Amino acid sequence: MNLEIRQLKTLVALRETGTLVEAAHRLCLTQSALSHQMKELELQLGGPVFVRKSRPIRFTGAGLRLLALADTVLGALADAERDIQKLVHGEAGRLFMAIECHSCFNWLMPVIDAYRPHWPQVELDFSGGFTFEPLPALVQGEVDLVITTDPQPLKGIVYAPLFDCEMRLAVAPGHPLACRERVEAADIAQETLITYPVLPDRLDIISRFLAPKGVAPAIRTTELTLMMVQMVASGRGVCCLPNWVLDEYANLGKLVSLPLGDGMWSRVQLAMRADTQATAYAQDFIRLARAHCFASLSGIRPVQLESDS
Numbered sequence: 389m390n391l392e393i394r395q396l397k398t399l400v401a402l403r404e405t406g407t408l409v410e411a412a413h414r415l416c417l418t419q420s421a422l423s424h425q426m427k428e429l430e431l432q433l434g435g436p437v438f439v440r441k442s443r444p445i446r447f448t449g450a451g452l453r454l455l456a457l458a459d460t461v462l463g464a465l466a467d468a469e470r471d472i473q474k475l476v477h478g479e480a481g482r483l484f485m486a487i488e489c490h491s492c493f494n495w496l497m498p499v500i501d502a503y504r505p506h507w508p509q510v511e512l513d514f515s516g517g518f519t520f521e522p523l524p525a526l527v528q529g530e531v532d533l534v535i536t537t538d539p540q541p542l543k544g545i546v547y548a549p550l551f552d553c554e555m556r557l558a559v560a561p562g563h564p565l566a567c568r569e570r571v572e573a574a575d576i577a578q579e580t581l582i583t584y585p586v587l588p589d590r591l592d593i594i595s596r597f598l599a600p601k602g603v604a605p606a607i608r609t610t611e612l613t614l615m616m617v618q619m620v621a622s623g624r625g626v627c628c629l630p631n632w633v634l635d636e637y638a639n640l641g642k643l644v645s646l647p648l649g650d651g652m653w654s655r656v657q658l659a660m661r662a663d664t665q666a667t668a669y670a671q672d673f674i675r676l677a678r679a680h681c682f683a684s685l686s687g688i689r690p691v692q693l694e695s696d697s
Contacts, residue, residue, distance in 0.1 A: 395429050396458035398422060399434050399437065403455055404683050414682050414690050442498070463476030466675075470506055473668030480509040481669045486522035487514075488536040489656055490584045491613050495685060496535065499677045510669045523648045526659055532661040533670070538590060546665050547657040548674045549691035551681050553630040555592050555652045558637070558644045566644040573601035573649075580625035582616050585609040595627035597648050617643065630654070631687040655691060656681075 401411040414420040437451035447455060487493060500512060514524075515531045522534040527542050527630055541546050557576070559565050565575060576598060588594045588607070598604065608625055610616050616627050617634075621642045634645040658677065664670050681688060 390432070391429075391454075391457075394460070395425065396454070398425055398462055399451065399455055400458050400462065402438065402445050403447070408445075416690055431614055444688050458595055470668075471671055473672070476668070479507065479669070481507075481667055482511045483533050483664075483670065483673060484513045484515055484531045485512075485533045485535070486525060486531045488519060488522050488534060488538060488590065489654075490586075491629055492535050492610075492656060494633075495681055496611070496677075498684070499673070499680045502680065503673055503676050506672065507669050523659060526661065529661070532660060532664050533673070535656065536659050537592065537654040537656055538658065539657055544661050545659055546662045547659050548665060550656045550658060550674075550678055551685070551688040552653050552655050552691060553685075553688045555648060555654050556631050556634055557593075557648055558617065558620045558627050558629060558634050558643045558645055561641060561644055563623065563626070563644070565626075565646065568646060570647045570649060573598050575605040576626065577603045579605050580608050581605045582608050582610060582619050582625040582627040584616075585611060591628070592652065592654055593648065596651055632685040635686045653689075656687055 398411065398415060401414045404697065405414060408419055412419045415422065417425075426437065430555070433450055434452055436448050437454060438448060439446045485496075489495070503510075504512070508533055515525065521534065522531060523540055523542060523545070525531045526534050526545060536547075557565075557571050565571055568575070581593070583591055583593075588599075608619075613629065613633065616629070617637050618680045619625055620627050621637070628648070631645065634643065637643050638645040658674060660670060665674075682690070
C-alpha cells in the first residue's frame with residue numbers, strides 16, 4: 389500500500405469539516421474529484437474509511453487509524469519544512485501588524501499564540517487603532533502586515549488571500565426583518581446601523597450595498613464586536629458582520645442572521661510588502677493563519693491559491 393500526503397490531507401479535511409462538500413471546498417477540489425480520491429484510497433486498503441451518508445462524517449476503524457497517522461506525519465512534515473526554511477533563510481525578523489477587518493481580531497490571537505513558539509526571534513507587535521490608516525503605513529514600512537478586505541493597488545504591496553466569508557445583517561429575533569429570507573438596501577433605510585468607528589467608505593455594507601442604492605441609514609458606532617452584537621440583540625439597531633462571527637450568536641437564539649440581497653461575500657487577505665512576504669517566517673504565518681481559520685471558523689470558503697501557497 390502506497391499512501392500519499394494528499395490522501396492524508398484529505399482525511400484531515402473531512403474530519404475537520406464533517407462533509408464531502410466542505411472538505412472539497414477547503415482543498416480547492418470538486419466534490420467528484422475528492423470522492424474519486426477516496427475511492428482510490430479505499431481500493432488500496434480493501435475497505436471503507438468512513439461511513440457513507442453519515443453527517444457529520446463518521447470514520448471506520450481503518451479511517452481512524454489513518455487519521456492518527458495523518459496527524460503524526462503532517463505535523464512532522466510541517467515541522468521539517470519550518471526547520472529547513474529557518475536553516476536556509478534565518479530565524480529572525482519582524483512582523484508588526486495592523487487590522488482593517490476588525491472582526492478578525494478574535495481569530496488572530498490564537499494564530500499568534502501558535503506562531504510564537506516556532507519563531508521566538510521574530511518580533512511581533514500591533515500598531516494603530518480605528519483612526520490609523522494601515523495600508524499607507526504598510527507602504528511606509530511602519531507596519532509589516534495588514535489584515536484587510538479592501539485591497540488597494542499599491543506599489544510593492546502583495547496580498548495573500550486567506551478565505552472568503554459572507555457579510556450578513558444581524559437583527560434581534562423580534563425584529564420585523566427577522567422573518568425575511570433576505571434583506572434589500574431599502575429595508576435598512578430607517579434602521580440604526582451599528583458599525584465600527586471607521587470611515588463609511590471602508591465598510592462593505594455601505595460602499596457595496598447601501599451607497600449604490602442611495603440608502604443612508606442612521607449610524608451608531610462601537611469599537612467592540614461583542615458590544616455590537618449585544619446592542620443588536622437588545623433591539624437598539626442592526627449590524628453587518630461576517631457569517632462566522634454571527635453563527636455562534638444565531639445558534640444561541642440571540643439574533644437572526646440574514647443575507648444581504650443575493651449574498652455579499654468579502655475576501656480576507658494579508659497585505660505585506662513583497663520582500664516581507666518572501667521570508668520564511670511570513671510564509672509560515674500565512675500557513676498557520678489559513679490552517680487555524682479553516683479549522684475553527686464556520687461558513688468560510690477557500691480561495692484558489694497561487695504562488696503564495
